[in-house]
Amino acid sequence: MSRIIFFVVIILACMSQACEKDPTFEFKGDDRIYFVFPKYMYGLGVEGHELDSVVFSMVGEPASVLQDTCWMKVKRVGERTEIDKRYVVTVVKDSSTAVEGIDFETLKPEYVFRKNVGIDSFPVIVNREHLKTVLSKKIMFALQETEDFKLGFVEYSRIKLVVTDFLQEPEWWYTVSGWLGAYHYMKYEKWIELTGSMDKSSSQSYRQYYCLQIKDYFNNNVIIDPITNERVTCDL
Known part of the structure; x- marks a missing residue:
């Protein structure tokens, strides 16, 4: 009998907590x-x-x-x-x-x-x-x-x-910075252009494949940032 009463008390306590309002209010x-x-x-x-x-x-x-x-x-x-x-x-x-x-x-x-x-x-x-x-x-x-x-x-x-009005650095940029260097919105634009996605991949080989293409594009061409008038490269 005491065990039944004990279980009833626990159930009532749980019901009481479940009915509590958001403490904020x-x-x-x-x-x-x-x-x-x-x-x-x-x-x-x-x-x-x-x-x-x-x-x-x-x-x-x-x-x-x-x-x-x-x-x-x-x-x-x-x-x-x-x-x-x-x-x-x-x-x-x-x-x-x-x-x-x-x-x-x-x-x-x-x-x-x-x-x-x-x-x-x-x-x-x-x-x-x-x-x-x-x-x-x-x-x-x-x-x-x-x-x-x-x-x-x-x-x-x-x-x-x-x-x-420019792309901001995604939180995952550190996963590609070993190939692409410091973040630049034009590098991110190129990533989106080549991969068709604003997100990274969980596959390192996938990231490396596209990063090497991006690195080749910026390091073997003279790409100028229209805002700073400085060249954009993937040098580390």
Whole structure:
């Protein structure tokens, strides 16, 4: 009999834990807000480590596309409410290379965090015109306290957005750097052209086969980077 009672207690305890809400929304007190940082995505949608910035690329967009919108996510700590709330985002100018009102449209004085949601977003409208002369530009955003929200986690109160019209270095570049040397967007473009893929292969012989072709192309031809006007080679 005592054994049966013991099992019932365990089952009830498990049911109690299974019914618990997301601890984020058990928070009582002032509503707080913070940025949501992206995570590296492996194959099949498996999440990896947290990245230190958001990268927004216009690579592949038709030349006629002169603007595009990046949606930056924010998350609240506290109970979801039945009313909309306001939050404020500003640009940290001394930590940004993109200019507000030129490289991207001026931010609004405040944004609405919609009722009954735990995560919302605000738009950053990027102008493409000046992205052709530099590899990338960065914007540092900072959340500000308002009557509706205090700051959540301090380390998540700022976030960097990198905007570019060039291919960024993939995390797997180290697997080919022994043949191709330091990353350069033109080398990556050649990799995509030859392999038909933006990803690496798990086969070392496959990587070596294409890397040797890329190395031969850059080292036996004079290929000039149109931005820096310097020759691109695969010398180590």
